[in-house]
Amino acid sequence: MGLNFGGESVSTFVHLIKLSVGSESIETLAEWQETGAVRTADGYPSHVTRMWPKREPEIINGGSIYWVIKGSIQCRQRIIRLDEVFGSDGIRRCAIVLDPDVHRTQNALKRPFQGWRYLKPEDAPRDLPKGRVQDDAIPDELNQALAEIGVL
Numbered sequence: 001m002g003l004n005f006g007g008e009s010v011s012t013f014v015h016l017i018k019l020s021v022g023s024e025s026i027e028t029l030a031e032w033q034e035t036g037a038v039r040t041a042d043g044y045p046s047h048v049t050r051m052w053p054k055r056e057p058e059i060i061n062g063g064s065i066y067w068v069i070k071g072s073i074q075c076r077q078r079i080i081r082l083d084e085v086f087g088s089d090g091i092r093r094c095a096i097v098l099d100p101d102v103h104r105t106q107n108a109l110k111r112p113f114q115g116w117r118y119l120k121p122e123d124a125p126r127d128l129p130k131g132r133v134q135d136d137a138i139p140d141e142l143n144q145a146l147a148e149i150g151v152l
Contacts, residue, residue, distance in 0.1 A: 013062035014055055015119040016079070016096070018047065019112065020067040026075050027107055029067060030102055040083065046095040048085060049116060053094065065096060066105065066119055073108040073125050077101065104128045 023029040031046035032038065040046050053059055064076040078099040083102045106125040 013121065014058040015063045015066055016059065016116045017066045017068065017122055018116040020070060023069045025069065026102060026104065029038050029069065040097055044080060044097050045100055046097045048093050048095045050093055051115060055118065057127045065098060066124060068110045071109060073105060073110055075102050092114040
């Protein structure tokens with residue numbers, strides 16, 4: 001999905017990437033999203049953040065949030081919409097409303113960062129085939145060691 005300008009493909013959507021702080025696994029992320037505290041009035045899981053993405057049209061035009069768990073991107077969820085919410089302090093925040101389906105992805109190492117970042121579709125890890133629980137390409141320990149010496 002993209003437009004072509006002079007031989008260059010320009011994406012019509014963009015993803016977000018975010019650390020899933022406190023999650024030990026994809027399963028604990030899904031369990032946390034089942035709690036009523038992070039559900040919207042219409043029942044979707046959401047993640048509230050202080051900053052409103054400036055590229056909202058591109059995000060809701062097919063973007064997903066890619067979750068970093070334990071130092072690697074492990075899964076993604078399609079972003080349905082961005083809702084305006086106000087905290088108890090009266091400050092406007094952005095609720096990133098998510099499709100409840102969690103799609104496992106190929107693992108991709110990611111250093112810690114604060115907040116969220118934009119992720120170009122061409123830089124996003126691929127989804128694993130349905131029913132596949134993990135990426136078998138390279139064991140996590142070897143993947144980590146290669147990243148530490150700058151090979152990956």
